Amino acid sequence: MKLRFLTAVVVAAVFLAACSTKKEETVKAAASTPTISAPAPASGPAPDSIEYFNTVVGNVVTFGYDKYDIDAAAQSKLKGQAAWLKQYAARTLTVEGHCDERGTREYNLGLGERRANAVKQFLIAEGVSANRVKTISYGKERPTCVSSDEACYSKNRRGASLVQ
Amino acid sequence: MRNVLKKILCAAFMATAVLSAANLAHAEVKIDITRGRVEPMPIAIPLFPGNTPELQQMGKDISEVIAKDLERSGLFKPIDRKAFLQELTSLDVQPRFADWRTLSAQALVQGSVDQQPSGQIRVAFRLWDVYGGQQLEGKGYGTDPGNWRRVAHMIADLIYTTITGESGYFDTRIVYIAESGPAINKVKRLAIMDQDGASHRYLTDGSALVLTPRFSPIGPEITYLSYFKNVPRVYLFNIDTGRQEVLGDFPGMTYAPRFSPDGNGVTFSAALNGNSDIYTMDLRTRRMTRLTDSPAIDTSPCYSPKGDQMTFASDRGGSQQIYVMNADGSNPQRISFGTGKGRYGTPVWSPRGDLIAFTRYATSDGNFYIGVMKPDGSGERLLAQGFLVEAPTWSPNGRVLMYFAQSPNGGRTRLFSIDLTGYNQREIVTPQDASDPAWSPLSP
Structure with a gap:
């Protein structure tokens, strides 16, 4: 007796009718341009400290979804970073490029590299010498927050300047 | 059930005509995995007997790895061993195919595990077409006891290949x-x-x-x-x-x-x-x-x-x-x-x-x-x-x-x-x- 199981159901291929929607691109509110020469508040960090750079100058700029252009808010902050770096010439910098989780790992590594490099090029254009600035991309590997919403994604799409 | 079997018979005849070049005894037990959703094939995989407690345990482990590989492929449905009517105590025992047909098994995997004087194990199996009463495939593997799991995956691959006509992927x-x-x-x-x-x-x-x-x-x-x-x-x-x-x-x-x-x-x-x-x-x-x-x-x-x-x-x-x-x-x-x-x-x-x-x-x-x-x-x-x-x-x-x-x-x-x-x-x-x-x- 011969047998064969052919009870096959034709696969209903799942086609996605993707319609076009514009992704919200939130940009972090601009921080005010720091005044380097102003004396720090009595209780605040010393102006030459890394803490001052991170908190008063601001060491993080953010990007739009799948973007790496330096917007007005980021420009203002990076000008502050450049001014600080020129004042404290012994300091060097590593710019980390980061992404939100809405992309593939490998593409995001490339995008993070682009973002880190965009920050570096801006600082160079502002007069910081190229050999003081290194870049590293973390893609989507090192988020600052983990909620799956635009408020968090917009924080994770960032260039973080780490002073050494 | 009979009607269902009749309906698939003509397809089976066509398939065997195409597959006549295969060097298998008879290749009637087939799954066409290019056809989308396939009803898993009932297959009986008794524990592989061994003549010491250690070999018995290994035989049990091997047959379970084979069953799990085949089950996870979605193409096979291993039959609950508690329903088995015949105990296959060695590779030489002739299967009573009527007993296996009662369980609706279409394929049967008969195996054994022996130990050589060198300490190596020998795992052997036969794959049977239960309805045709024919051996579709059979092979023995000599190896170190530590390799029993790989042998199990290799056997599962050979069963998969014999029945689907595609190369396997279990020994990976x-x-x-x-x-x-x-x-x-x-x-x-x-x-x-x-x-x-x-x-x-x-x-x-x-x-x-x-x-x-x-x-x-x-x-x-x-x-x-x-x-x-x-x-x-x-x-x-x-x-x-x-x-x-x-x-x-x-x-x-x-x-x-x-x-x-x-x-x-x-x-x-x-x-x-x-x-x-x-x-x-x-x-x-x-x-x-x-x-x-x-x-x-x-x-x-x-x-x-x-x-x-x-x-x-x-x-x-x-x-x-x-x-x-x-x-x-x-x-x-x-x-x-x-x-x-x-x-x-x-x-x-x-x-x-x-x-x-x-x-x-x-x-x-x-x-x-x-x-x-x-x-x-x-x-x-x-x-x-x-x-x-x-x-x-x-x-x-x-x-x-x-x-x-x-x-x-x-x-x-x-x-x-x-x-x-x-x-x-x-x-x-x-x-x-x-x-x-x-x-x-x-x-x-």
């Missing part, structure tokens, strides 16, 4: 990234296991961030990305010796590595001044060749199985899409379009050459998909969907895809497999969270 391994720790600072380690999750071990200690491992097609080697000393670089790693080696000396980040089909080269992305292009390195001469030169992010390169073409992801057209070019970098053509603003990445050429698997992010619904399309971009089919599913890898026979899925809000990451038909989704259970799976070729 998965290398992947084991994840632990907080979602904002995950510890990631290279880990390796058999395709069924057994024989799990870690290959790196987690001190450096590691990503995207891929198997060599020819040896016990992996290429992957490591942030060793905070410099992201492509490395080679020998699984047997533990020897690691950085690939090349490039001024910027190197990433997204994948072996060439002959195993003599690795293609990868390298970033210079923020711009990623695709390169390939000949592992014998260490000569590096640049294959793309565009201001776009060109990444995730993967050779065709013949090695004459390459698929990759690029945002040169505005958003990330899939391209195919000649292996020397000439004639790049975009192949992914979709119907909306979907982004496509991680293209992986099937070992059969007929399809390219990909990750798609559909901006319309915010979901990720695993899908396949032909190398000319036609015939796109989406197989799996999730909040974040990514990184398909092919079984060596090109019939099954494995990928990882991440839950929202920094939730779990886990491995799944799914048939090319879009059916039979299974989780591959791992000790910790898991991502970036890569399927090995069939073990030599």
Whole structure:
């Protein structure tokens, strides 16, 4: 007796009718341009400290979804970073490029590299010498927050300047 | 039941006419896995008898590994052993086929485990067509007792091949990234296991961030990305010796590595001044060749199985899409379009050459998909969907895809497999969270 199981159901291929929607691109509110020469508040960090750079100058700029252009808010902050770096010439910098989780790992590594490099090029254009600035991309590997919403994604799409 | 059997008989006759060249006794017991959803074939896999308690235990373990392999393929339904009417006490006992037919078994796997004076074990099996009363396949394996699990997978592969006509994929391994720790600072380690999750071990200690491992097609080697000393670089790693080696000396980040089909080269992305292009390195001469030169992010390169073409992801057209070019970098053509603003990445050429698997992010619904399309971009089919599913890898026979899925809000990451038909989704259970799976070729 011969047998064969052919009870096959034709696969209903799942086609996605993707319609076009514009992704919200939130940009972090601009921080005010720091005044380097102003004396720090009595209780605040010393102006030459890394803490001052991170908190008063601001060491993080953010990007739009799948973007790496330096917007007005980021420009203002990076000008502050450049001014600080020129004042404290012994300091060097590593710019980390980061992404939100809405992309593939490998593409995001490339995008993070682009973002880190965009920050570096801006600082160079502002007069910081190229050999003081290194870049590293973390893609989507090192988020600052983990909620799956635009408020968090917009924080994770960032260039973080780490002073050494 | 009789009517159902009658209906499928004529199809079976047609199939046997086509398959008459096969050197099997009779190839009536067949599953056509190209036909979409297939009713799993009932198969009886009694415990393989052994004449000592140790061999008996091994025989039990072997038959259970075989049953689980076949069951997970979605093509077979092992019958509960409690229902068996005949005990097959050795390989020489003739099956009472009427007894097995009573259980609706279509195939029967009879086996045995013996120990030689040398200490080696000998595992043998026969695959029976229960209705035809014919032996379809039979083979013996002599090996060290420690290799019993591999023998079980090899037997499962031979059963799968005999009945489906396709090569198997059970005697294979998965290398992947084991994840632990907080979602904002995950510890990631290279880990390796058999395709069924057994024989799990870690290959790196987690001190450096590691990503995207891929198997060599020819040896016990992996290429992957490591942030060793905070410099992201492509490395080679020998699984047997533990020897690691950085690939090349490039001024910027190197990433997204994948072996060439002959195993003599690795293609990868390298970033210079923020711009990623695709390169390939000949592992014998260490000569590096640049294959793309565009201001776009060109990444995730993967050779065709013949090695004459390459698929990759690029945002040169505005958003990330899939391209195919000649292996020397000439004639790049975009192949992914979709119907909306979907982004496509991680293209992986099937070992059969007929399809390219990909990750798609559909901006319309915010979901990720695993899908396949032909190398000319036609015939796109989406197989799996999730909040974040990514990184398909092919079984060596090109019939099954494995990928990882991440839950929202920094939730779990886990491995799944799914048939090319879009059916039979299974989780591959791992000790910790898991991502970036890569399927090995069939073990030599």
